[in-house]
Amino acid sequence: MKFLKNILLFAAVMGFASSCDSDIDTLQIATPEKFVAPVINNCNDVIVNLDNVKAETVVFSWSKADFGLPVQVLYSLYLTDGTNNALVGTTSNTQLAVSKSDVNGAVINGLGVAANATASVKAFVTAEVNGTDKYEALTSNSSNSFNVTTFEAPLGVLYLCGEFNGSWDIDNAPVFYETTGGSNIYKCMVDFSKAADGDDATRSYFKVVAQQNWSGDNWGYNALKPSWTCPEQKDSNLSLPFSEGSIFELTVNRALMTIDKNAIGNTLGLIGTFNNWGGDEFFTYDYKSSTWKTAPVALSADDKVKIRVNSDWGTNWGDAGSVSTAITGGVELKTGGGDIPVGVSGTFVVTLHANRTPYVLEFVAQ
Numbered sequence: 001m002k003f004l005k006n007i008l009l010f011a012a013v014m015g016f017a018s019s020c021d022s023d024i025d026t027l028q029i030a031t032p033e034k035f036v037a038p039v040i041n042n043c044n045d046v047i048v049n050l051d052n053v054k055a056e057t058v059v060f061s062w063s064k065a066d067f068g069l070p071v072q073v074l075y076s077l078y079l080t081d082g083t084n085n086a087l088v089g090t091t092s093n094t095q096l097a098v099s100k101s102d103v104n105g106a107v108i109n110g111l112g113v114a115a116n117a118t119a120s121v122k123a124f125v126t127a128e129v130n131g132t133d134k135y136e137a138l139t140s141n142s143s144n145s146f147n148v149t150t151f152e153a154p155l156g157v158l159y160l161c162g163e164f165n166g167s168w169d170i171d172n173a174p175v176f177y178e179t180t181g182g183s184n185i186y187k188c189m190v191d192f193s194k195a196a197d198g199d200d201a202t203r204s205y206f207k208v209v210a211q212q213n214w215s216g217d218n219w220g221y222n223a224l225k226p227s228w229t230c231p232e233q234k235d236s237n238l239s240l241p242f243s244e245g246s247i248f249e250l251t252v253n254r255a256l257m258t259i260d261k262n263a264i265g266n267t268l269g270l271i272g273t274f275n276n277w278g279g280d281e282f283f284t285y286d287y288k289s290s291t292w293k294t295a296p297v298a299l300s301a302d303d304k305v306k307i308r309v310n311s312d313w314g315t316n317w318g319d320a321g322s323v324s325t326a327i328t329g330g331v332e333l334k335t336g337g338g339d340i341p342v343g344v345s346g347t348f349v350v351t352l353h354a355n356r357t358p359y360v361l362e363f364v365a366q
Helices: 002-026 100-111
Strands: 057-061 073-080 085-091 095-099 118-129 146-149 157-162 175-177 185-191 203-209 238-241 247-253 258-265 268-272 284-286 291-293 297-299 304-309 312-323 331-335 346-353 360-365
Touching: 057 100, 073 095, 073 100, 085 095, 085 100, 095 100, 100 118, 100 146, 157 185, 175 185, 185 284
Parallel strands: none
Antiparallel strands: 057 095, 073 085, 073 118, 118 146, 157 175, 157 203, 185 247, 203 238, 247 258, 268 304, 284 291, 291 346, 297 346, 304 312, 312 331, 331 360, 346 360
């Protein structure tokens, strides 16, 4: 009899456990029609100027999204002009303090507003369950319209340091500039070839740094999100695959902390009437001056030149029709631009400044 009672007790316990397992298994997030989107609060006008661009912030806030369970929610804040949307930042909180520099950059770069101009914009947020794409993001209402007055800030600078520049020569890390003042977007074209194989002969490792020393900010793939896959590495260094070439254009977005690459090729060459458009005078990347240089070449005043990649016309740069205000005597370039007039006879080291936007070509007399 006692044995039978034990059997019955065991069966009851197992049945209860099974019932509990079933309840846990069926516990799930609320159905989408019951989700509650966040509601963004009204915003005030924002004026960005020299005095506040670095020191002041703008606080955006909204109500909490509800997915039916206490899940972790990722909020993304956007500014919009009704046609274009510009991502300003992300957070797991229901407010975000954004520097006026980042607001300025989002409006100029993301919405296409000119510097020193005023634009009417709105803000909104999206909310998504962090760590899964199973559910569509919830979108808040749009805020009231408010004005943002932009500012043409002095060009910011960043630096690159890695295996390509004298094996991590931080004291001579090459500099590159913002595309426009206050945009928070930085672009450059660099040869990432390296003298030694290092840890991996198939890749070139590097970091983006805020200064020419290691005592301040420096970012690898754990802080600056790359648009391509970087293999794990003990120092979290970014890396570029030589299978795509050695020359890359990089774009860094300081506001969103992202980095994108564009594989260019393996060589840059100068071609023109001086060699009957029949060959290339190759450029060498000089990381200490952050420029590309040819060997001294004799040119006449009526010569015309262009720059091309891999001795082919698939990618080339020519005259954009403007004289550079940043490099004295330089010519601004654009992709597929016209023939570049030399203008003066002599022997020159032809120098490409590909660390600024637009690229600039300079004829340095010898």
